[in-house]
Amino acid sequence: MTETATSPQPAVHFEPDDQVERLKAEILRKLAYSLGKDPAVAQPHDWLTAGILAARDHVVDVWQHSTRESYDTGRKRVYYLSLEFLIGRSFADTLNNLGLTGPFAQAMRELGVDLNEIETIEPDAALGNGGLGRLAACYMEAMASTGVPALGYGIRYDHGLFKQRIDGGKQIEVPEDWLSFRNPWEFERRESAYKIGFGGSVTGTDKPGEIFWAPEETVFAVAYDTPIVGWRGREATTLRLWRARAMHPLSLDAFNQGDLIGAVAERNRAEAISKVLYPNDSTPTGQELRLRQEFFFTSASLQDLVRRHYRQFGRLDDLADKVAIQLNDTHPSLAVAELMRLLIDQHKMDWEQAWEVTNATISYTNHTLLPEALETWPVALMERLLPRHMQIIFGINARFLDGVRREQPDADLATLSLIDESHGRRVRMAHLAFVGSHKVNGVSALHSNLMKETVFAPLHRVFPDRITNVTNGITPRRWLFNANPGLTKLLKETCGEAVLDDIGLIRRFGAHASDKAVHERLMAIRRENKLKLAKIIRQDCGVTVDPDALFDVQIKRIHEYKRQLLNILETIALYDAIRSEPYRDWAPRVKIFAGKAASNYATAKSIINLINDVAAVVNNDITTRDRLKVVFLPNYNVSLAEVIIPAADLSEQISTAGMEASGTGNMKFALNGAVTIGTLDGANIEIGERVGADNIVIFGMTAEQVEAAKRNPRPTAEVIAATPHLEGVLDAVAGGAYSPRERGRYQGLVDGLRANDWFMVLNDFESYRQAQRHVDGLWADPATWWRMSVTNTAHCAWFSADRAIREYAERIWNVPVGLPAQTAE
Ligand code: 26V
Numbered sequence: 001m002t003e004t005a006t007s008p009q010p011a012v013h014f015e016p017d018d019q020v021e022r023l024k025a026e027i028l029r030k031l032a033y034s035l036g037k038d039p040a041v042a043q044p045h046d047w048l049t050a051g052i053l054a055a056r057d058h059v060v061d062v063w064q065h066s067t068r069e070s071y072d073t074g075r076k077r078v079y080y081l082s083l084e085f086l087i088g089r090s091f092a093d094t095l096n097n098l099g100l101t102g103p104f105a106q107a108m109r110e111l112g113v114d115l116n117e118i119e120t121i122e123p124d125a126a127l128g129n130g131g132l133g134r135l136a137a138c139y140m141e142a143m144a145s146t147g148v149p150a151l152g153y154g155i156r157y158d159h160g161l162f163k164q165r166i167d168g169g170k171q172i173e174v175p176e177d178w179l180s181f182r183n184p185w186e187f188e189r190r191e192s193a194y195k196i197g198f199g200g201s202v203t204g205t206d207k208p209g210e211i212f213w214a215p216e217e218t219v220f221a222v223a224y225d226t227p228i229v230g231w232r233g234r235e236a237t238t239l240r241l242w243r244a245r246a247m248h249p250l251s252l253d254a255f256n257q258g259d260l261i262g263a264v265a266e267r268n269r270a271e272a273i274s275k276v277l278y279p280n281d282s283t284p285t286g287q288e289l290r291l292r293q294e295f296f297f298t299s300a301s302l303q304d305l306v307r308r309h310y311r312q313f314g315r316l317d318d319l320a321d322k323v324a325i326q327l328n329d330t331h332p333s334l335a336v337a338e339l340m341r342l343l344i345d346q347h348k349m350d351w352e353q354a355w356e357v358t359n360a361t362i363s364y365t366n367h368t369l370l371p372e373a374l375e376t377w378p379v380a381l382m383e384r385l386l387p388r389h390m391q392i393i394f395g396i397n398a399r400f401l402d403g404v405r406r407e408q409p410d411a412d413l414a415t416l417s418l419i420d421e422s423h424g425r426r427v428r429m430a431h432l433a434f435v436g437s438h439k440v441n442g443v444s445a446l447h448s449n450l451m452k453e454t455v456f457a458p459l460h461r462v463f464p465d466r467i468t469n470v471t472n473g474i475t476p477r478r479w480l481f482n483a484n485p486g487l488t489k490l491l492k493e494t495c496g497e498a499v500l501d502d503i504g505l506i507r508r509f510g511a512h513a514s515d516k517a518v519h520e521r522l523m524a525i526r527r528e529n530k531l532k533l534a535k536i537i538r539q540d541c542g543v544t545v546d547p548d549a550l551f552d553v554q555i556k557r558i559h560e561y562k563r564q565l566l567n568i569l570e571t572i573a574l575y576d577a578i579r580s581e582p583y584r585d586w587a588p589r590v591k592i593f594a595g596k597a598a599s600n601y602a603t604a605k606s607i608i609n610l611i612n613d614v615a616a617v618v619n620n621d622i623t624t625r626d627r628l629k630v631v632f633l634p635n636y637n638v639s640l641a642e643v644i645i646p647a648a649d650l651s652e653q654i655s656t657a658g659m660e661a662s663g664t665g666n667m668k669f670a671l672n673g674a675v676t677i678g679t680l681d682g683a684n685i686e687i688g689e690r691v692g693a694d695n696i697v698i699f700g701m702t703a704e705q706v707e708a709a710k711r712n713p714r715p716t717a718e719v720i721a722a723t724p725h726l727e728g729v730l731d732a733v734a735g736g737a738y739s740p741r742e743r744g745r746y747q748g749l750v751d752g753l754r755a756n757d758w759f760m761v762l763n764d765f766e767s768y769r770q771a772q773r774h775v776d777g778l779w780a781d782p783a784t785w786w787r788m789s790v791t792n793t794a795h796c797a798w799f800s801a802d803r804a805i806r807e808y809a810e811r812i813w814n815v816p817v818g819l820p821a822q823t824a825e
Helices: 016-034 045-071 092-099 102-111 114-120 131-146 252-256 258-273 289-314 336-344 352-360 379-385 387-407 428-434 445-453 457-462 475-481 483-494 505-513 516-541 566-582 602-619 637-645 665-671 683-691 703-711 715-722 725-735 746-754 765-782 782-794 800-812
Strands: 077-081 085-088 125-127 150-155 163-169 171-175 189-197 201-206 211-214 218-230 236-246 322-327 362-365 377-378 427-428 439-442 466-467 551-557 589-594 628-633 650-653 676-677
Touching: 016 045, 016 102, 045 092, 045 102, 045 114, 045 218, 045 236, 077 131, 077 289, 077 800, 085 131, 085 236, 085 637, 092 102, 092 131, 092 218, 092 428, 092 475, 092 746, 102 114, 131 150, 131 236, 131 322, 131 475, 131 800, 150 289, 171 602, 189 289, 201 387, 211 336, 211 387, 218 258, 218 289, 236 258, 236 289, 252 258, 252 746, 258 289, 258 765, 289 336, 289 379, 322 336, 322 352, 322 800, 336 352, 336 362, 336 387, 336 428, 352 362, 352 387, 362 428, 379 387, 379 427, 387 428, 427 428, 428 457, 439 445, 439 800, 445 457, 445 466, 445 683, 475 483, 475 637, 475 665, 483 505, 505 782, 516 589, 516 628, 516 637, 516 782, 551 637, 551 765, 566 589, 566 602, 566 628, 566 725, 566 765, 589 637, 602 628, 602 746, 637 665, 650 665, 665 676, 665 683, 665 782, 676 683, 676 765, 676 782, 683 782, 715 725, 715 746, 725 746, 765 782
Parallel strands: 077 150, 077 322, 150 236, 322 362, 362 439, 439 466, 551 589, 551 650, 589 628, 650 676
Antiparallel strands: 085 125, 163 171, 189 218, 201 211, 218 236, 377 427
């Protein structure tokens, strides 16, 4: 079947003849005995739940086998700590990984149910904001697929990322409620509950085991486990999410005094911790609840893994031989202090040994260098909420700075200290994570280098071997095989079926780069994907788009550094150009935007408003009607991305160079054969290296040029004067040409640009505009365009999450991967 050395059968294996019959029986049993429903009255949602429960049984078989095997052999395990797991839907991917999609669809069909239809009513598990959370989800699946024993730890939020409505062109946030129909994937583990303390005081001596923290408040963390099955159902990882429960559901004293609100106050305060995901790409304003969330899940996870290790091995000095803890950004940085506390206070280990164990066990991934995104917490808040941890952090800092003073007397201690003394005293969470880890990684080559040169430069001089790079990856199962079945079929035909098991074989597709027949096939596949998207655009935006137009797509969180503003300003310039030369053969384009703005990020919300206002004007102009359309799709999420990406011709990756740590959407688009228009930023650079300069459209300033321009800014008036069309575009926006009923609506937005071009929107405008006109030319020549498309798909296997996981396993975690490596050709 495959060319790889070993290719075990799926753990779940039926004789083909009776497989469908058995699945039908399993689904009907779930419907009857788990849901209490008769098929005659079952609603689509009942069929979905019954189907998921039936599929889950198959996952559990694999899962128990994986878990037992890794326990019995005492294999080293990865614990991935992340405040976010942006899973999306699970049903279709699970079936596909189990190899049960076809049989399940048939079983459902014979029961009178359309599997595709019920799959779309599964709610997205939106327990994340964007790239960081989706990366964690891809990695859980990739660890299952490569055979790395792993447990992901996070929070089981009652409410995930808000839903976005667009009302009169403006974003409205609506609470999300994914658990309203319960979550059929999860197993509640009442027996796995840990006490999490807050506040109180510390007494005793400095000796290990003789110090006592008496918290003032204690909350329970209850585990909920979800198995995540890997490719071909060989192994499964566990996602363990914590829910906060009060120790006492009701205060009897208050209750008996008739104070009903007071009676549940403690409960409400405790359970608030796992109520809602923070939209954390707005400035973290030092909310106490956020710190409580961070400590809550970090402490529960560490108690859990330490207990598991101690129970199995009866000692903790060898923790790093069996456990690798990965911190997904600084949100779980308190793990450094919490592990120290558990080892010293509870297990009586001395400081030096505890530090060695901690450092050898933990590693940290940084996901952004934007200074406003780096977490710091006021010392005063930490002292009040986590007095023992604050002591430990001071202890770590004192020893660390002493060591530096001895070895590098010239070093600048103020920049190295875990405590920032410059604006109030604050704990630098990135410093804590860095000092407590044996490896610290960035998420693209450029980003890892910039880490060394900027934010972490002082720490890098002290620990020159600590920073390493692991460029991000994406799971090809979800983002190619499941999202794009048409392209997958073509890839199987041209590269062999084995491409499913060994994504490296996709490079064989490159042999067809100039093959006309393959181009024709690709066009048909893309057109079908575009029709599917066009239907959603019609439903959600009320706009009819032409599937033969170039679909030009920018989908991601709305942020100034991601420069949706640059895109929409250039769109306006194009609109003007078409109107001034209406008889030129303009390539028809559909500009597609989607993304959420943090609710308190006024500029980002204004940009959404502008896109919608421009859309309203452009889409109703008869002179441009069949050449240009602009749409903003509401409520961007994982499921929408799965429809949009396979339908994209052009992928917009236009961040200000040096600001997008990696990007992962860029990889998804390229793998699906979209051409990238982008800056030399994040992983765009590495995509360009792989597909070749002829197969990507690069524009704009480099990270170095951006740095120089920020140090020595050119007056914006001068930039505008030197840039054709720009003044007109800015004046039109500022003057209300796109907001006739509120002419001043974008005055502030434009004034901001004129005052300071921090994100190089003005500086990069002309370069971007020319790059877009270059794209027009490429699109006009199908032989060129589809060669580029084939080449992108053929050369992006390296961005598989499996490759990324293998790099982590080898270079950071020191764990063997269980399943055979891919072949390289
Ligand atoms: C947070 C903040 C908070 C303050 C305002 C500015 C700002 C900007 C971004 C963020 C998000 C930081 C964490 C994050 O999601 N980073 C993303 O991680 C992805 C996975 O590594 C990576 O591909 C993206 O480039 C990176 O932005």
